[in-house]
Amino acid sequence: MANETTDSKPSEIETVKSRLVELLPGVGLEWSEFRGQTRVVFASGELLRCLNAFKAAGFDQLTDLTAVDLLEYGNVDDRFEVVYCLLNVDSGLRLIAKMHLNEPDLTIPSATSVWFGADWLEREVYDMYGIVFAGHPNFKRLLLPDDFQSFPLRKDYPVKGRGERHNFPIVTRAES
Amino acid sequence: MATQINKQLGDNIFLTTLDAAASWGRANSLWPMPFATACCGIELMSTAASKHDLSRFGSEVMRFSPRQCDLMIVAGRVVMKMLPVLQRIWLQMPEPKWCISMGACACTGGVFDTYAVVQGIDRFMPVDVYVPGCPPRPEQLIRSILDLQDKIKSGGTVNAREFKLRILPEGPSRFDEDELIRIRERNGFKLDDQKYDPVH
Ligand code: SF4
Numbered sequence: 001m002a003n004e005t006t007d008s009k010p011s012e013i014e015t016v017k018s019r020l021v022e023l024l025p026g027v028g029l030e031w032s033e034f035r036g037q038t039r040v041v042f043a044s045g046e047l048l049r050c051l052n053a054f055k056a057a058g059f060d061q062l063t064d065l066t067a068v069d070l071l072e073y074g075n076v077d078d079r080f081e082v083v084y085c086l087l088n089v090d091s092g093l094r095l096i097a098k099m100h101l102n103e104p105d106l107t108i109p110s111a112t113s114v115w116f117g118a119d120w121l122e123r124e125v126y127d128m129y130g131i132v133f134a135g136h137p138n139f140k141r142l143l144l145p146d147d148f149q150s151f152p153l154r155k156d157y158p159v160k161g162r163g164e165r166h167n168f169p170i171v172t173r174a175e176s
Numbered sequence: 177m178a179t180q181i182n183k184q185l186g187d188n189i190f191l192t193t194l195d196a197a198a199s200w201g202r203a204n205s206l207w208p209m210p211f212a213t214a215c216c217g218i219e220l221m222s223t224a225a226s227k228h229d230l231s232r233f234g235s236e237v238m239r240f241s242p243r244q245c246d247l248m249i250v251a252g253r254v255v256m257k258m259l260p261v262l263q264r265i266w267l268q269m270p271e272p273k274w275c276i277s278m279g280a281c282a283c284t285g286g287v288f289d290t291y292a293v294v295q296g297i298d299r300f301m302p303v304d305v306y307v308p309g310c311p312p313r314p315e316q317l318i319r320s321i322l323d324l325q326d327k328i329k330s331g332g333t334v335n336a337r338e339f340k341l342r343i344l345p346e347g348p349s350r351f352d353e354d355e356l357i358r359i360r361e362r363n364g365f366k367l368d369d370q371k372y373d374p375v376h
Binding site for chain 2 (some may be wrong): 110145152158159160161162166169170173174175176
């Protein structure tokens with residue numbers, strides 16, 4: 001299996017690359033390769049157009065959607081990176097599409113109109129990073145309580161929290 | 177006095193106090209509520225299963241309705257979203273009731289010193305017996321139930337008067353020392369500073 005794919009994939013990814021350049025005229029796509037994984041960084045202004053083009057190029061499944069907080073991460077200028085992991089179910093080809101995002105405007109269009117599976121993934125990204133997805137059908141926190149105030153996977157949030165885990169009434173033995 | 181009367185009465189009639197009789201009955205028929213939120217729950221199941229067989233000690237009737245239980249076994253880490261649920265279930269259990277905090281996580285938060293995990297359920301609700309370990313062996317849990325039985329037999333009362341006195345929180349202080357450390361660090365103190373004592 002592994003041998004099969006190494007032979008066929010480079011050519012396949014080249015056709016996908018040229019297809020995407022065709023579909024997205026004038027959009028800057030930065031391609032890179034790491035340990036056999038293909039990544040592409042695209043401009044944040046063109047999000048929905050790019051995602052639709054990826055889908056048209058055969059990536060019909062969104063396997064994961066996540067984000068990275070790049071605060072204090074070496075010499076990068078951008079704060080957040082939103083990562084779309086895509087899969088072409090027929091050929092098994094994978095693509096990692098990334099987009100950079102900066103404060104204060106952390107609102108991007110939702111990918112649910114392209115892949116409906118983005119629903120919970122986007123809610124989780126909002127939960128942990130505070131990135132808002134406009135146009136999401138049911139936008140609220142997924143894992144943390146609704147009244148939670150912070151976004152805990154941001155690097156400026158202390159790992160022990162801001163006292164949320166201590167903020168409960170005490171039930172004493174006499175009153176219970 | 178009681179023993180002399182007992183001697184005269186022979187083996188047919190026993191004299192005891194109502195408290196002792198009630199406590200004897202309660203201690204030997206504890207009905208646990210398995211509040212198993214994580215890996216410790218597997219050991220709890222193993223304790224109840226045939227190899228370790230908790231029913232030998234009269235507490236095999238696991239009930240998933242808090243209204244039928246009198247022993248809460250918290251097995252596993254409790255996160256900040258789960259703690260109100262835990263407290264609510266505890267309040268729904270009828271008196272008299274007891275609580276066993278099983279495992280490092282339920283007792284102290286264990287290795288999960290993060291924003292979400294409550295650092296010991298005893299900060300927010302009463303606990304009678306702590307079981308250390310990650311996870312505790314089934315033998316340890318059985319030992320804790322035996323200890324709890326001793327506790328009930330030695331101090332229990334028929335109308336649960338002994339609980340009425342426990343009006344103060346019994347766990348560690350709710351005040352978060354870590355928060356204090358963070359505030360001080362923000363103001364320029366360093367932890368490796370010799371003169372710096374983070375707690376006081
Ligand atoms: S004490 Fe260990 S076994 Fe028990 S819940 Fe915590 S991590 Fe799991």
